[in-house]
Amino acid sequence: METLQIGEITLTWLNGGVTNLDGGAMFGVVPKPLWIRKYPSNENNQIELRTDPILVQANGLKMLIDAGIGSEKFTDKQKRNYGITEESKVVEDLAKLGIVPSEIDYILMTHLHFDHVCGLTKLVNDQPVSVFEKAQIITSQIEWDEMRNPNIRSKSTYWRENWEAIANQVRPFNTEQEITEGVKMIHTGGHSDGHSIIVIENGGEQLIHMADIMPTHAHSNVLWVMAYDDYPMTSIAAKEKWMQYGLANNVWYSFYHDAYYRALKWDQTGKEIVAEVKRIRE
Numbered sequence: 001m002e003t004l005q006i007g008e009i010t011l012t013w014l015n016g017g018v019t020n021l022d023g024g025a026m027f028g029v030v031p032k033p034l035w036i037r038k039y040p041s042n043e044n045n046q047i048e049l050r051t052d053p054i055l056v057q058a059n060g061l062k063m064l065i066d067a068g069i070g071s072e073k074f075t076d077k078q079k080r081n082y083g084i085t086e087e088s089k090v091v092e093d094l095a096k097l098g099i100v101p102s103e104i105d106y107i108l109m110t111h112l113h114f115d116h117v118c119g120l121t122k123l124v125n126d127q128p129v130s131v132f133e134k135a136q137i138i139t140s141q142i143e144w145d146e147m148r149n150p151n152i153r154s155k156s157t158y159w160r161e162n163w164e165a166i167a168n169q170v171r172p173f174n175t176e177q178e179i180t181e182g183v184k185m186i187h188t189g190g191h192s193d194g195h196s197i198i199v200i201e202n203g204g205e206q207l208i209h210m211a212d213i214m215p216t217h218a219h220s221n222v223l224w225v226m227a228y229d230d231y232p233m234t235s236i237a238a239k240e241k242w243m244q245y246g247l248a249n250n251v252w253y254s255f256y257h258d259a260y261y262r263a264l265k266w267d268q269t270g271k272e273i274v275a276e277v278k279r280i281r282e
Contacts, residue, residue, distance in 0.1 A: 001093060002262045004252065004277050007203020009058040009182055011254065013262050013279075014093040016053050016068020019115060020046040020083025025227045026215070038218035039260075046083050048259040049216075050279070051115050053090055054209070055097070056108075056200070059180045062099060063106040064090075064132070065198060065209055066256055067119030088119050091131065104132045106179055109139040110211035111195045112147045113157040116256070121165045128165040138179060140187045141172040143194025153230065154192070188213060188242075190235030191228070197242065207252040207263065213239050215257040220270060243270065 004011045027035040041047050054065040071087035121128040150158040176186045182202040191212040198209040213235045222240040225232045247268050254263040265275040
């Protein structure tokens with residue numbers, strides 16, 4: 001498990017599972033000859049995408065950023081459609097760190113699409129129950145509202161079985177929410193209407209978790225947004241704002257989906273990587 005220190009705050013990446021999705025969809029209108037230079041695809045034009053939560057330990061609290069895809073929850077057809085080649089081992093990874101699910105204090109849900117939220121529940125006698133039963137689940141009010149009342153487009157990713165069992169744990173916020181000193185969630189919209197990013201700051205270091213408005217390092221160009229984004233111009237505006245700020249202030253950027261990097265820093269031009277935490281391939 002890879003780790004990164006932001007001052008006295010520790011980040012640890014957990015194994016949340018793997019999907020393989022169409023590269024064209026993941027890079028939207030960007031031509032393949034451009035994106036293929038930065039992120040390889042297989043013979044089916046699919047790219048490998050992790051769904052790896054980050055354990056954040058700060059001020060005596062244990063927090064997760066998103067929850068992975070879970071395990072034993074997908075049909076063979078769903079596994080094929082989503083290119084799922086590995087299911088979640090989050091609980092097992094936590095056990096290696098001496099942590100049980102009931103010790104998680106907060107789960108910071110950047111948004112509630114299936115590949116981020118399925119790991120919040122497990123099936124017991126074919127019924128979903130909460131995995132992290134004592135955690136407060138933080139997400140934006142807009143996201144929580146759409147999760148429970150999806151529209152004709154979003155109903156394909158906001159599933160009832162992913163929210164009913166954890167509804168009493170959800171603590172929604174509006175514009176931004178400080179979880180603990182040095183850890184803040186900020187609503188951006190874009191990828192989904194309720195999408196949020198996470199800003200972590202301690203000891204003179206900063207990290208921005210851009211979630212799905214920058215799902216991989218190859219999406220750093222502010223115009224490279226996904227076909228999956230509900231509001232692409234909002235994604236572009238949010239990415240431009242936080243890339244300008246981050247590049248000017250030497251911040252780390254972390255990733256949930258990237259198969260190659262866990263976190264990195266670019267120089268002020270945004271073209272050269274100056275520090276990195278690479279994913280260790282087993």
